[in-house]
Amino acid sequence: MKLKPTIALSAAGLLFNPATGDSFSANPVALEILGLLREDAAPEAAKTAVLARYEVEAHQLDKDWDDLVAQLRQHDLLDS
Amino acid sequence: MNPARPRLTVALTGLNAVDSPGPGVAVARALRESPAYDVRLIGLSYEALEPGIYLPDLFARSYQLPYPSAGTAALRTRLLEIHEREQLDVIIPNFDAELYNFGRLAPELAAHGIHTFLPTAAQLEMRDKLNLAAFGAEHGLQVPADMRLFGVADIPKAAAQLGWPLVLKGRYYDATVCHTPAQAEQAFWQLQARWGAPVLAQQFVAGQEINVAGLADGRGGLLSAVPMRKLFITDKGKAWAGITIADDALPALARRFAAATRWRGGFELELMRTAAGELFIMEINPRFPAWIYLAVGAGHNQPAALLQLARGEAVSDFNEYAVGKMFVRYAWDLVVDNADFQQMASVGEL
Numbered sequence: 505m506k507l508k509p510t511i512a513l514s515a516a517g518l519l520f521n522p523a524t525g526d527s528f529s530a531n532p533v534a535l536e537i538l539g540l541l542r543e544d545a546a547p548e549a550a551k552t553a554v555l556a557r558y559e560v561e562a563h564q565l566d567k568d569w570d571d572l573v574a575q576l577r578q579h580d581l582l583d584s
Numbered sequence: 585m586n587p588a589r590p591r592l593t594v595a596l597t598g599l600n601a602v603d604s605p606g607p608g609v610a611v612a613r614a615l616r617e618s619p620a621y622d623v624r625l626i627g628l629s630y631e632a633l634e635p636g637i638y639l640p641d642l643f644a645r646s647y648q649l650p651y652p653s654a655g656t657a658a659l660r661t662r663l664l665e666i667h668e669r670e671q672l673d674v675i676i677p678n679f680d681a682e683l684y685n686f687g688r689l690a691p692e693l694a695a696h697g698i699h700t701f702l703p704t705a706a707q708l709e710m711r712d713k714l715n716l717a718a719f720g721a722e723h724g725l726q727v728p729a730d731m732r733l734f735g736v737a738d739i740p741k742a743a744a745q746l747g748w749p750l751v752l753k754g755r756y757y758d759a760t761v762c763h764t765p766a767q768a769e770q771a772f773w774q775l776q777a778r779w780g781a782p783v784l785a786q787q788f789v790a791g792q793e794i795n796v797a798g799l800a801d802g803r804g805g806l807l808s809a810v811p812m813r814k815l816f817i818t819d820k821g822k823a824w825a826g827i828t829i830a831d832d833a834l835p836a837l838a839r840r841f842a843a844a845t846r847w848r849g850g851f852e853l854e855l856m857r858t859a860a861g862e863l864f865i866m867e868i869n870p871r872f873p874a875w876i877y878l879a880v881g882a883g884h885n886q887p888a889a890l891l892q893l894a895r896g897e898a899v900s901d902f903n904e905y906a907v908g909k910m911f912v913r914y915a916w917d918l919v920v921d922n923a924d925f926q927q928m929a930s931v932g933e934l
Contacts, residue, residue: 510830522907524792525813525827
């Protein structure tokens with residue numbers, strides 16, 4: 505799972521899809537995850553990194569992760 | 585005046601910068617930024633309240649033209665009158681309906697030293713909205729199915745063929761999405777009264793509205809294509825804000841159009857991208873769009889290049905355009921003296 509390489513991601517958490525002209529904003533945690541996805545990190549490795557940094561239960565992270573990925577897919581921001 | 589750039593006097597129409605705007609003011613702004621010429625602009629209007637007339641920083645003078653329905657002879661007389669006073673170098677007409685008359689006069693204008701770079705009558709016909717479906721079929725371009733309506737009695741047949749909702753379009757401008765027979769009848773009468781018969785019924789295509797502003801060299805080559813996605817659409821369906829986007833399929837489509845038609849000059853492809861990713865050509869406008877200044881902002885000054893084409897100069901393909909450039913249109917109240925309006929309305933020039 506990887507963020508499309510054409511997607512512009514700013515340090516302030518703004519995403520821009522140049523193919524559609526769509527813009528989105530991400531909160532700091534989502535921004536961190538998007539950064540990992542940009543590096544083509546495996547989902548499990550990315551989740552482990554988030555669990556290590558934030559006080560969050562694994563089941564809650566799984567749920568939020570699935571939500572985020574669904575949104576990214578819906579807006580055609582993922583390569584695969 | 586920049587002494588490095590030769591002075592050129594250019595007349596153009598489409599000064600109606602209103603809620604359904606003509607492209608003239610945007611084209612004028614682009615021409616003022618021509619890297620090749622120091623452009624002096626002459627406005628050509630049809631109505632005394634076209635806002636561009638009252639922009640003296642843009643237009644040195646403005647003159648009223650006879651309506652296209654007055655014919656070629658009346659237009660010729662008026663243009664030569666204006667030429668005698670202003671020594672025009674180039675004319676850029678910006679309305680669909682006037683292009684036939686200007687095209688017929690082009691050789692005569694050229695003999696007077698007035699250059700144009702216009703699509704031919706055959707090119708205008710093939711992309712005419714009444715012929716668009718046949719054009720698409722001939723060139724393998726995806727175009728919504730349509731049917732000509734000559735009376736309200738044709739509406740049930742159109743609905744049976746094309747389904748609901750139906751899009752009813754005027755001969756030159758305006759479109760209405762109709763969800764019921766009653767809406768379709770009302771739209772038919774309104775469109776016929778305004779633009780004449782036939783009215784066009786078109787298959788409704790849902791999706792994202794994307795437009796491409798293009799410039800072609802008349803020999804089958806595309807010089808520039810700048811795609812824009814509409815971000816804010818007015819109740820008249822006009823883009824009030826938009827953003828340049830990167831999608832190789834869009835310039836490729838413009839290139840196919842330019843090659844298939846050997847198009848001369850500016851054009852606009854009005855497209856719809858469906859959720860499945862299909863691209864439909866909804867309309868092809870034979871002139872620059874009202875948002876053409878966005879293309880300038882993205883690095884493609886198509887109107888300035890058109891000047892060079894009109895003067896027979898070589899124009900190279902543009903390089904990449906800037907992606908993510910946005911335009912946001914605004915309304916601005918011009919305060920003018922009533923005497924100026926009276927002069928334009930009565931004498932036909934200002």
